[in-house]
Amino acid sequence: GQQLNQSPQSMFIQEGEDVSMNCTSSSIFNTWLWYKQDPGEGPVLLIALYKAGELTSNGRLTAQFGITRKDSFLNISASIPSDVGIYFCAGGDMRFGAGTRLTVKP
Amino acid sequence: DAGVIQSPRHEVTEMGQEVTLRCKPISGHDYLFWYRQTMMRGLELLIYFNNNVPIDDSGMPEDRFSAKMPNASFSTLKIQPSEPRDSAVYFCASSPRGYHSSYNSPLHFGNGTRLTVT
Numbered sequence: 208g209q210q211l212n213q214s215p216q217s218m219f220i221q222e223g224e225d226v227s228m229n230c231t232s233s234s235i236f237n238t239w240l241w242y243k244q245d246p247g248e249g250p251v252l253l254i255a256l257y258k259a260g261e262l263t264s265n266g267r268l269t270a271q272f273g274i275t276r277k278d279s280f281l282n283i284s285a286s287i288p289s290d291v292g293i294y295f296c297a298g299g300d301m302r303f304g305a306g307t308r309l310t311v312k313p
Numbered sequence: 314d315a316g317v318i319q320s321p322r323h324e325v326t327e328m329g330q331e332v333t334l335r336c337k338p339i340s341g342h343d344y345l346f347w348y349r350q351t352m353m354r355g356l357e358l359l360i361y362f363n364n365n366v367p368i369d370d371s372g373m374p375e376d377r378f379s380a381k382m383p384n385a386s387f388s389t390l391k392i393q394p395s396e397p398r399d400s401a402v403y404f405c406a407s408s409p410r411g412y413h414s415s416y417n418s419p420l421h422f423g424n425g426t427r428l429t430v431t
Contacts, residue, residue, distance in 0.1 A: 240420075252421075295418075303355065306356070
């Protein structure tokens with residue numbers, strides 16, 4: 208079956224730094240979705256991508272749908288303490304990557 | 314819109330007991346998903362429903378797990394008998410219609426049920 212590989216597994220950064228994480232798949236997808244999970248809550252959608260090559264921004268977040276349709280990345284610029292959490296990618300079949308756990312030091 | 318509602322928020326039970334987790338999806342959403350989250354395995358898709366019909370239950374761990382959706386506003390996930398390795402956070406999520414493919418619809422998650430089996 209398809210497998211989503213998300214990296215890095217964890218990141219420890221200083222406030223103000225930029226962050227980049229990515230997700231690759233063994234299958235082609237028509238959709239890439241990025242979610243964030245805060246402690247004690249369910250994941251919340253950050254960005255949805257529907258077209259190969261698409262680059263979409265949401266505030267300090269930018270995500271791209273890879274041209275091969277097998278990968279996607281998420282960038283966070285000028286990180287702040289509330290960016291702490293787990294970031295997940297999901298392909299069109301609603302299965303999730305293992306997540307990237309982000310820690311931001313003030 | 315109240316969002317996806319799950320109950321209970323926390324459940325502690327003894328091995329061998331039956332456990333029932335409940336979910337109320339967002340009104341008008343055609344798809345309902347059950348996930349399990351653990352540190353070791355991450356977020357696993359257990360089963361999903363479309364219009365109250367189970368479509369894919371390939372993620373259900375074993376026969377001890379069962380899920381039902383008797384109507385559009387309610388679903389249950391039951392574990393009988395429960396075992397310590399079932400300890401996890403169980404999430405329910407629903408997905409709206411109106412997109413070009415329901416597979417591609419973003420999910421709306423509840424806040425989960427934290428299950429501890431001792």
